[in-house]
Amino acid sequence: xxxxxxxxxxxxxxxxxxxxxxxxxxxxxxxxxxxxxxxxxxxxxxxxxxxxxxxxxxxxxxxxxxxxxxxxxxxxxxxxxxxxxxxxxxxxxxxxxxxxxxxxxxxxxxxxxxxxxxxxxxxxxxxxxxxxxxxxxxxxxxxxxxxxxxxxxxxxxxxxxxxxxxxxxxxxxxxxxxxxxxxxxxxxxxxxxxxxxxxxxxxxxxxxxxxxxxxxxxxxxxxxxxxxxxxxxxxxxxxxxxxxxxxxxxxxxxxxxxxxxxxxxxxxxxxxxxxxxxxxxxxxxxxxxxxxxxxxxxxxxxxxxxxxxxxxxxxxxxxxxxxxxxxxxxxxxxxxxxxxxxxxxxxxxxxxxxxxxxxxxxxxxxxxxxxxxxxxxxxxxxxxxxxxxxxxxxxxxxxxxxxxxxxxxxxxxxxxxxxxxxxxxxxxxxxxxxxxxxxxxxxxxxxxxxxxxxxxxxxxxxxxxx
Amino acid sequence: xxxxxxxxxxxxxxxxxxxxxxxxxxxxxxxxxxxxxxxxxxxxxxxxxxxxxxxxxxxxxxxxxxxxxxxxxxxxxxxxxxxxxxxxxxxxxxxxxxxxxxxxxxxxxxxxxxxxxxxxxxxxxxxxxxxxxxxxxxxxxxxxxxxxxxxxxxxxxxxxxxxxxxxxxxxxxxxxxxxxxxxxxxxxxxxxxxxxxxxxxxxxxxxxxxxxxxxxxxxxxxxxxxxxxxxxxxxxxxxxxxxxxxxxxxxxxxxxxxxxxxxxxxxxxxxxxxxxxxxxxxxxxxxxxxxxxxxxxxxxxxxxxxxxxxxxxxxxxxxxxxxxxxxxxxxxxxxxxxxxxxxxxxxxxxxxxxxxxxxxxxxxxxxxxxxxxxxxxxx
Numbered sequence: 052x053x054x055x056x057x058x059x060x061x062x063x064x065x066x067x068x069x070x071x072x073x074x075x076x077x078x079x080x081x082x083x084x085x086x087x088x089x090x091x092x093x094x095x096x097x098x099x100x101x102x103x104x105x106x107x108x109x110x111x112x113x114x115x116x117x118x119x120x121x122x123x124x125x126x127x128x129x130x131x132x133x134x135x136x137x138x139x140x141x142x143x144x145x146x147x148x149x150x151x152x153x154x155x156x157x158x159x160x161x162x163x164x165x166x167x168x169x170x171x172x173x174x175x176x177x178x179x180x181x182x183x184x185x186x187x188x189x190x191x192x193x194x195x196x197x198x199x200x201x202x203x204x205x206x207x208x209x210x211x212x213x214x215x216x217x218x219x220x221x222x223x224x225x226x227x228x229x230x231x232x233x234x235x236x237x238x239x240x241x242x243x244x245x246x247x248x249x250x251x252x253x254x255x256x257x258x259x260x261x262x263x264x265x266x267x268x269x270x271x272x273x274x275x276x277x278x279x280x281x282x283x284x285x286x287x288x289x290x291x292x293x294x295x296x297x298x299x300x301x302x303x304x305x306x307x308x309x310x311x312x313x314x315x316x317x318x319x320x321x322x323x324x325x326x327x328x329x330x331x332x333x334x335x336x337x338x339x340x341x342x343x344x345x346x347x348x349x350x351x352x353x354x355x356x357x358x359x360x361x362x363x364x365x366x367x368x369x370x371x372x373x374x375x376x377x378x379x380x381x382x383x384x385x386x387x388x389x390x391x392x393x394x395x396x397x398x399x400x401x402x403x404x405x406x407x408x409x410x411x412x413x414x415x416x417x418x419x420x421x422x423x424x425x426x427x428x429x430x431x432x433x434x435x436x437x438x439x440x441x442x443x444x445x446x447x448x449x450x451x452x453x454x455x456x457x458x459x460x461x462x463x464x465x466x467x468x469x470x471x472x473x474x475x476x477x478x479x480x481x482x483x484x485x486x487x488x489x490x491x492x493x494x495x496x497x498x499x500x501x502x503x504x505x506x507x508x509x510x511x512x513x514x515x516x517x
Numbered sequence: 518x519x520x521x522x523x524x525x526x527x528x529x530x531x532x533x534x535x536x537x538x539x540x541x542x543x544x545x546x547x548x549x550x551x552x553x554x555x556x557x558x559x560x561x562x563x564x565x566x567x568x569x570x571x572x573x574x575x576x577x578x579x580x581x582x583x584x585x586x587x588x589x590x591x592x593x594x595x596x597x598x599x600x601x602x603x604x605x606x607x608x609x610x611x612x613x614x615x616x617x618x619x620x621x622x623x624x625x626x627x628x629x630x631x632x633x634x635x636x637x638x639x640x641x642x643x644x645x646x647x648x649x650x651x652x653x654x655x656x657x658x659x660x661x662x663x664x665x666x667x668x669x670x671x672x673x674x675x676x677x678x679x680x681x682x683x684x685x686x687x688x689x690x691x692x693x694x695x696x697x698x699x700x701x702x703x704x705x706x707x708x709x710x711x712x713x714x715x716x717x718x719x720x721x722x723x724x725x726x727x728x729x730x731x732x733x734x735x736x737x738x739x740x741x742x743x744x745x746x747x748x749x750x751x752x753x754x755x756x757x758x759x760x761x762x763x764x765x766x767x768x769x770x771x772x773x774x775x776x777x778x779x780x781x782x783x784x785x786x787x788x789x790x791x792x793x794x795x796x797x798x799x800x801x802x803x804x805x806x807x808x809x810x811x812x813x814x815x816x817x818x819x820x821x822x823x824x825x826x827x828x829x830x831x832x833x834x835x836x837x838x839x840x841x842x843x844x845x846x847x848x849x850x851x852x853x854x855x856x857x858x859x860x861x862x863x864x865x866x867x868x869x870x871x872x873x874x875x876x877x878x879x880x881x882x883x884x885x886x887x888x889x890x891x892x893x894x895x896x
Contacts, residue, residue: 052579057586065539093579096569167573236524239531255608267629445628448611448674455609486523494530499607501538502599505590506614506762 052093054242054295055249057504063090071303080202080225083303090207091170098169101139106201108135109179113200116186117193125187132183140176143168148370171211173367177334179204182218184338191219199225208299212292214310215330221305228304238301240489243496245294250500252460253288256280259453260419269439273446274432280453282415283460286315289328308333313466315411318403319396320384323411331367335360358382368418373426377417384410541591548589552805553597553759559588594759601762614760621709621766623757624663628674630681631888638890639688642880645835645864646692649873653833655693656730659685660714660839660883666704681884693880696729698722708768711755712885713808716842717745717771723843727850730877731830738827738850743775748802748810755808770807772797773846777825781848786818786870787861796821796845811841817861818870821845826852831876835859837886851877863895 052059067086074082092099112132119125147163154161182203185191194200203225209216263269263277293310300307314326324332343356365378388396396403413430420426431437462468475481518526551558562568562581571577590596604610611617615626646655659682668675678699686695706718720743724734731738753768774797784791794813802810812819821844832851834840840856848854855871862870886893 056583057590058583060535061539061542061590062586065536096579232521232524232528236527239527243531251603251608255604255610444674448628452611459608483518486518486520489523490526490530493527494534497531497534499599499603501534501590502596502603505587505593505596506600507587 052090054292054299055246055254055500055504057501058093060246060501060504063093068302079303080196080198083206084198084202087202087205087207087210091205091210095167095170101169101172102175102205105136105139105175105179106197106204108132109182109204110194110197110200112183113186113193114195116183129184129187132180136176136180140172142166143172145366145370174213174215175204175210177215178217181215181334181338185217185219191222194218194222194225206300206305208296208303208305209307212289212296213328213330214293214296214308215334216300216305216307217330217334220308224305230304234301234304238298240298240493241301242295242298243493243500245291245296245298246500247496248287248291248294248463250503252456252463253284253291254503255456256284256287256453256460259449260284262449264421266445268443268445269432269437270441270443270446271432271435271437271439272442273449274429274437274439276446276449276453276457278412278416278429278433280457281419282412283457283464285415285418286311286464287460313464313469315408315464316404316466317407318400319388319393319407320381320410321388321393323407324381324385331364335364339363354386357385361385372423373417373420376423376426377414380414380417538591542586542589545589545591551588551593553594553762555756555806559585561585594762597762598764605763613763616757616761618761618763618765619667620704622663622667622704622707623710623755623761623765624667625712625757625885626674627662627664627885627888628676630676630684631891634888634890635681635684637894638882638887639685641859641864641890641894642689642835643692645859645867646689648864649868649871650692650878652874653876653878654730655878655880656696656726657685657689657693657880658696658698658726658882659887660881661699661702662884663704663707663712665699665884666702666707676888678884681888685887694729696726698725701725708753708755708808709766710753710758710761710768711808712757712883713755713839713842715771716773716811716846719843719846720773723846723849726843726847726879726881730832730879731828731850733850735846735849743773743778745771746774747771748797748799749807753807756806770802770810772802772810777823777849778845780824781845782822782824783812784820784822785813785816786820787816791820794819808838808842812844812856814838814841815858815861816856817858819844819856821848821854821856823848823852823854826850828852831855833857833871833873833876833878835878835880835882837882839883840881843881847879859895860893861895865896 052063054060063086067082070082070086071079088099088102091102112128116125116128119128143166146166150161150163153159182191182194182200186193194203203216203218203221206216259280260277263273263280266273290311297307297309308330310328310330312326312329314323317323317326340356340360343359344352345356346353348356361378361382362375363378364381365374365376368374368377396406413433416429416433417423417426420429428437432439435441472485475485547561548558550556559581562578562585564578568578568581571580601613604613612626617624617626642657661678661682662675664675665678682697682699689695701722702714706714706722708715720735724736727738728734747769749768749770751767751769753770755768758765758767778796781796783794783796785794786792794816796812798810798813801807801813806814809815812821815838829852830850831853832847833855834844834847835857836844837858837860840858844854844856855876857867857871859867
């Protein structure tokens with residue numbers, strides 16, 4: 052079930068809110084757990100046993116970890132956790148990639164398994180792992196109440212596309228949380244904005260991306276339009292989803308971590324990755340990069356650590372060579388920056404910004420390609436080497452047709468509307484008008500988004516495949 | 518407004534919309550048919566275990582519910598209009614649901630020549646010609662889409678109609694005479710909100726076709742008393758009207774009548790035996806799809822007999838829906854016109870029902886059909 056669907060907005064959500072409001076405090080997590088299982092089972096009923104197994108593994112390992120005194124035994128439990136978690140993830144996500152790679156390299160013809168990827172497996176597996184590892188490290192106590200732990204792992208607002216919420220971030224809220232008018236109102240505002248980002252902007256840009264993919268008349272202008280649209284679509288899709296998740300969390304009394312901080316205003320790739328999918332970056336930093344030694348090691352080892360983290364980041368996003376190359380691309384850029392470029396980029400902000408935008412757009416062409424050949428073909432065309440005309444009638448029409456939404460998306464991604472509203476709110480004379488306009492804006496946004504959803508426009512979430 | 522008051526109003530507004538529409542959907546009666554999309558709406562799904570655990574590739578009950586909720590959403594048409602207005606005026610899109618609005622005319626955006634479709638269309642035309650038309654005079658005319666007349670002006674894109682028409686003309690040059698309608702038609706010959714041409718503007722086209730096929734124009738073939746009557750005034754919502762979902766100018770629907778038209782006798786053979794039908798079905802003209810008033814809409818095989826014909830000459834027209842409106846005018850030049858729609862009858866079967874020997878044969882198709890014939894033209 053998608054947040055941006057009629058089913059979720061007008062059937063699932065109202066029922067869950069009513070049940071949640073009617074239930075006493077001690078049953079609220081049960082309501083969240085059951086509704087989350089329904090939410091998950093709605094799309095993937097056959098994978099319910101898998102997600103329940105994940106809960107049981109996390110619960111059992113957490114308790115065992117806390118009661119085990121021996122360091123060696125704890126290490127074995129962590130090793131078991133890593134093997135079983137990554138084993139399940141690897142089995143569902145990477146088996147066919149592995150087989151096709153073996154087939155390609157060795158010239159074999161081993162049949163692919165064509166397994167369906169359980170929705171959100173990368174997210175909930177990482178959440179479960181972080182919980183057990185935090186118990187191992189003594190950062191949190193094991194959760195004795197399985198309902199509370201299960202509610203954390205499968206909580207529907209962040210179950211299938213993040214943000215990756217760490218147990219220690221909401222440990223207290225699981226047992227005691229407050230619901231205030233302000234929190235609910237902020238949640239509604241955040242959810243509505245996220246819905247608008249997804250439905251109005253990401254989905255509309257998605258139409259341009261899809262149109263390019265089936266065009267019979269590619270051109271240099273068209274491929275650039277595609278590349279810019281794809282980069283903005285991924286941002287608005289994913290950050291819109293994160294906004295909706297954070298907003299829903301707020302409605303139910305939780306504070307989820309931020310996942311995006313206007314990444315396109317960055318002036319270096321290093322800064323970009325501090326602002327993009329922040330919870331994934333933090334996860335890899337705390338559970339992979341630092342355990343590997345971080346940057347407090349020899350230079351060679353440090354380069355190796357960055358390589359491992361970015362290979363993992365690439366593969367986390369998907370089982371294809373595109374994502375491997377995408378990860379490698381960032382390894383090279385981050386190394387270049389850390390060793391040479393970063394100081395220079397700080398001196399020249401405009402160049403830094405242009406440099407970042409160009410490289411990120413190319414990265415998303417790699418990311419979005421059907422395969423590596425497709426991505427390379429598009430990148431070649433972008434720089435005029437693809438034996439295609441500079442422009443065609445179709446590309447000009449697409450520019451006219453999607454020009455306004457591209458402009459809105461660029462302004463939005465630059466954070467200008469948020470900056471403007473913040474300034475107006477800080478000014479006493481204008482803040483009262485903002486307070487009047489806000490409910491009107493929310494109402495209109497919900498109504499317009501409903502119109503778009505009823506019309507059944509293009510609507511898949513890109514991050515579901517992770 | 519204080520922050521607290523704003524918070525309360527935010528919650529009330531969101532709750533009213535979400536809970537209000539949710540409740541409304543529970544009490545609102547399910548609808549069977551979407552007029553705007555010309556399709557049946559999803560019904561409440563049957564819940565079963567096999568439906569819940571549907572194998573890959575099969576539609577699950579949950580998918581059926583998603584479609585059902587979307588189809589039966591309260592005030593669905595109003596929300597579709599909100600979508601159209603939002604797309605057009607908020608996001609600045611030039612097309613909505615693949616439809617463009619130019620000078621009050623709604624056109625379907627189509628900017629690629631579908632080579633597979635061109636090949637399939639030619640395949641069917643050649644099959645009919647090779648198997649049935651050895652002793653016939655054969656003619657071919659293509660009706661350009663509205664885009665042909667609008668796209669340059671509006672800056673919208675369309676495919677190269679000249680190239681498209683040349684593909685057909687060049688491939689059929691040895692077998693039939695091509696009648697070029699491009700200069701005879703203009704945008705005023707088409708409805709604003711519908712894909713079709715307007716019968717009351719087709720005397721020029723009729724004249725050209727009849728002159729090419731019979732050597733006499735429309736007036737020379739008939740008693741020249743033809744009148745135009747109006748069935749609907751500014752209330753005809755063509756097939757694109759509701760699809761576009763924007764408030765736009767509606768059409769009037771008119772038809773040509775007169776002494777010779779009144780005497781025409783039309784028969785449909787879709788059930789085997791001849792069934793007399795109206796040349797202009799005014800009941801259908803006042804129904805959901807008024808263009809179906811012309812020869813009662815989609816039919817596989819129709820004949821029109823003209824007792825006032827000056828010559829005993831027959832015409833067979835392979836046609837799409839555009840043919841329905843021009844056929845009563847073409848009948849002015851013939852004693853009998855037979856209309857064949859190979860979307861509803863296989864070309865392999867036609868020989869059983871139609872005698873082609875010595876007849877004039879006209880292939881009259883809209884470019885839209887020829888560019889989308891795969892899956893439409895029968896084997």
